[in-house]
Amino acid sequence: MGLTYQSSGKGALREDYLNYNVKGDYVIALAGNPNTGKSTVFNALTGLKQHTGNWPGKTVVQALGNYKHGQKQITLVDLPGTYSLLANSPEEQVARDFICFAEPDATVVVVDATCLERNLNLVLQVLEITHKTIVCLNLMDEARRKKIRIDVPALANQLGVPVIPTAARNGEGLTLLKDTINSVAADKTELTPMRLIYDASLEVAIRELAEELDPLLPPQINRRWIALRLIDGDYTVIDGIRKFLEKKMVKEVFAS
Amino acid sequence: MNTMIGNDTLVSLGVGQRGVVTALATEGIGRRRMLDLGFIPGTIVESVRRSPAGDPTAYFIRGVMIALRSEESSKIFVNPV
Numbered sequence: 001m002g003l004t005y006q007s008s009g010k011g012a013l014r015e016d017y018l019n020y021n022v023k024g025d026y027v028i029a030l031a032g033n034p035n036t037g038k039s040t041v042f043n044a045l046t047g048l049k050q051h052t053g054n055w056p057g058k059t060v061v062q063a064l065g066n067y068k069h070g071q072k073q074i075t076l077v078d079l080p081g082t083y084s085l086l087a088n089s090p091e092e093q094v095a096r097d098f099i100c101f102a103e104p105d106a107t108v109v110v111v112d113a114t115c116l117e118r119n120l121n122l123v124l125q126v127l128e129i130t131h132k133t134i135v136c137l138n139l140m141d142e143a144r145r146k147k148i149r150i151d152v153p154a155l156a157n158q159l160g161v162p163v164i165p166t167a168a169r170n171g172e173g174l175t176l177l178k179d180t181i182n183s184v185a186a187d188k189t190e191l192t193p194m195r196l197i198y199d200a201s202l203e204v205a206i207r208e209l210a211e212e213l214d215p216l217l218p219p220q221i222n223r224r225w226i227a228l229r230l231i232d233g234d235y236t237v238i239d240g241i242r243k244f245l246e247k248k249m250v251k252e253v254f255a256s
Numbered sequence: 257m258n259t260m261i262g263n264d265t266l267v268s269l270g271v272g273q274r275g276v277v278t279a280l281a282t283e284g285i286g287r288r289r290m291l292d293l294g295f296i297p298g299t300i301v302e303s304v305r306r307s308p309a310g311d312p313t314a315y316f317i318r319g320v321m322i323a324l325r326s327e328e329s330s331k332i333f334v335n336p337v
């Protein structure tokens with residue numbers, strides 16, 4: 001055992017985060033603000049094939065479901081509805097740790113087309129963690145009724161990830177959403193996620209800290225994001241890392 | 257837009273009155289939460305309903321209703337509009 005991190009295969013932590021033996025091809029996370037239609041999308045995609053329980057160590061409800069699309073078996077994880085991934089309620093920690101540490105093959109952020117601006121805060125926070133993101137622009141029927149028009153290609157262009165308009169309650173847009181999930185999960189969609197640039201001094205600090213973190217973290221963990229959290233004084237992220245690393249190290253010690 | 261920071265906070269908005277957020281005196285993780293809820297300088301907030309006990313108060317902000325206790329709302333500075 002050296003001091004550097006050795007990877008022991010993709011998604012080894014999923015089970016730890018899910019209390020569930022994941023089979024199939026892809027694991028997809030569903031995130032979003034409260035009341036944007038996540039569960040409606042989840043139910044429409046998975047039907048009644050659901051497994052519910054609690055997140056390990058938390059009293060936050062966890063729902064998992066499966067579906068098949070384009071020859072792929074997909075596990076969908078309905079994350080708790082949150083306005084943020086950073087304010088550290090148990091729900092936010094669950095959503096954040098899952099997106100950051102459990103390596104979903106794609107994260108779908110369900111947003112409310114009738115109050116898009118508010119919802120984009122979470123989209124940007126997710127993009128800061130993972131580029132494998134899809135925006136599900138839900139409640140399009142409501143937006144049309146309220147005469148709200150959204151320039152979807154411009155939005156997708158600016159965010160640098162796919163934006164799929166849907167009205168999940170009547171099934172509108174869900175086939176395209178499933179196609180897009182498969183494409184992003186298989187790395188077949190070009191992604192150029194919008195990146196938030198901070199003050200020059202902060203950018204220097206982020207780069208220096210990220211470099212120091214580099215040998216300590218598993219390869220797929222986003223160093224920039226971890227550095228940002230540490231600079232923010234958010235030590236709950238260390239708990240996540242510790243949980244992640246110690247479990248992996250124990251596995252490696254027993255394996256060697 | 258008037259961006260001068262006065263003495264008014266969300267608490268001083270009467271029901272039905274609107275204000276533009278000018279500054280937050282909230283610190284730490286609470287500040288992060290307020291920003292995530294949409295209380296960002298320049299945002300218009302409307303005081304919608306006060307609970308019978310006077311606290312919390314419901315505010316309409318960026319398309320949704322959010323209830324705040326005076327402990328939190330007294331730290332959000334606004335200019336009435």
Ligand SMILES: Nc1nc2c(ncn2[C@@H]2O[C@H](COP(=O)(O)OP(=O)(O)OP(=O)(O)O)[C@@H](O)[C@H]2O)c(=O)[nH]1
Binds near residue numbers: 039040168
């Ligand atoms: N008109 C319309 N209503 C929808 C649509 N999608 C969901 N809804 C409705 O919006 C409400 C909230 O949907 P949910 O699926 O429970 O939302 P959620 O994001 O899971 O909510 P939380 O888990 O509480 O955060 C329900 O009444 C749905 O029927 C849609 O596309 N159009």
Ligand SMILES: [Mg+2]
Binds near residue numbers: 038039040081
């Ligand atoms: Mg739900």
